[in-house]
Amino acid sequence: MTSGKPPTLDARIERWPIEGGFTISRGAKTEAVVVVAEVRRGEAAGRGECVPYPRYGETPEATLAAILAMQDAIGRGLDRVALQAAMPPSAARNALDCALLDLEAKQSDQRIWDLLGRDAPRATVTAYTISLGPPETMAAATAKAARRRLLKIKLGGDGDGLRIAAVRKAAPDSELIVDANEAWTEANLEQNLAACAEAGVTLVEQPLPAGNDGRLAHIKRPIAVCADESVHDRASLPGLRERYDAVNIKLDKTGGLTEALAMADAAAAQGFDIMVGCMVATSLSMAPAMLLAQQARFVDLDGPLLLKRDRERGLRYDGSLVYPPDASLWG
Structure with missing residues (x-):
């Protein structure tokens, strides 16, 4: 009432x-x-x-x-x-x-989801993030998470070939996706993409700086490349298709779930694979994104797992799976 x-x-x-x-x-x-x-x-x-x-x-x-x-x-x-x-x-x-x-x-x-006419969210596999560091440090962190089905590896430019090789050796059975956070250059782009392909990486996020990513349209990409900093809401989708195979939709970039759902529909219609991402935050940030996760090829909603503690009645994480929110948390 x-x-x-x-x-x-x-x-x-x-x-x-x-x-x-x-x-x-x-x-x-x-x-x-x-x-x-x-x-x-x-x-x-x-x-x-x-x-x-x-x-x-x-x-x-x-x-x-x-x-x-x-x-x-x-x-x-x-x-x-x-x-x-x-x-x-x-x-x-x-x-x-x-x-x-x-x-x-x-x-x-x-x-x-009933109010919005969307399918009820179901448990889905989420990535778990490995922070950037020296190869041996990243390998040690990866070994502790090697039973997870999907790992997101933070890379940073020079030396990334050694980093991703060390990570793959530590987690031979996990699916790997990579996030370069705009740190690669035109000079090392193809070398780093080749190293990732050699390691069996499925996807690379934002290898070049936003606004300076035109080179992606002129090379043969050996693996899928995903826009993050280069894409924000529906208005930023046109023109990306030649450079990117996927888009990372984050609610903080779109300005909320309302625009994010519309953007996901538009991106799918334009032939992009969809990734749903997050910042490091509590389950209250992740909960709305669970509606997006249902149409995403890649889900990265591990923010609460990186905290010392989550808020009360947070999302349930069980191994690689994250479950929809209870109404007491959100929605």
Whole structure:
């Protein structure tokens, strides 16, 4: 039942320690800094979580301010459809979009996939990330995770051939995908792709910097290449097909689940394989992405596994599988 009172909006910054640290080509961090939006109407409250990304000029403080600036609009009844035009695609819009979706589900006493006319999510295999480091360090970390069915390997440029060979030796039976985080160059691109192909890697994410990835259209790609930093929402899909075989859809880039679902449909129609990715964050960030996972070839929703602890009633992880969220968490 819907309360006659207008909805209210609150938001906060939270910090979640990472287990052992997390390193990619752009640097290392020891905690996940997230921003949580909460929209409340009567006794029902919807939550959404986002991760501001410095790569796109976002900070936790600016993201928090952007969310709170929508208080009056939310009080006047702004819904998630109108939200798409009221805010640009961003981490801030993601948190608010997901909070409104969660509230809608709780007020109707239905699961969000039923409300959206989507298939109910099922348990799916998620990647587990191995941080960038020296080959021997990465091999040791990989050996501990070698029973997982899908591993995502962070690479960083020079020496990546040695890194991926060491990883493959440590996990001979796992499917491997690689994320270069824009760290390769035109000079080492083909050499690194060949090394990955030799190691049986299935997919390489964003090998060249966004905006400087034209070379991908002029080489024979021995394995599939996935756009991450080069793709954000539906508007960024045109023109990518010659350079990329797949796109990584992340809710913080699309500005929420509403746009992400539309983007997944558009990407599939244009012939892209779909990858669903995440930042290091809690299960509240991963839960909405489980709806996307159902149409994805690659799922990378391991963020909570990299934390020292997850929030209460988090997603269930069992080996390589991640299970859909309980309504108490989201949706």
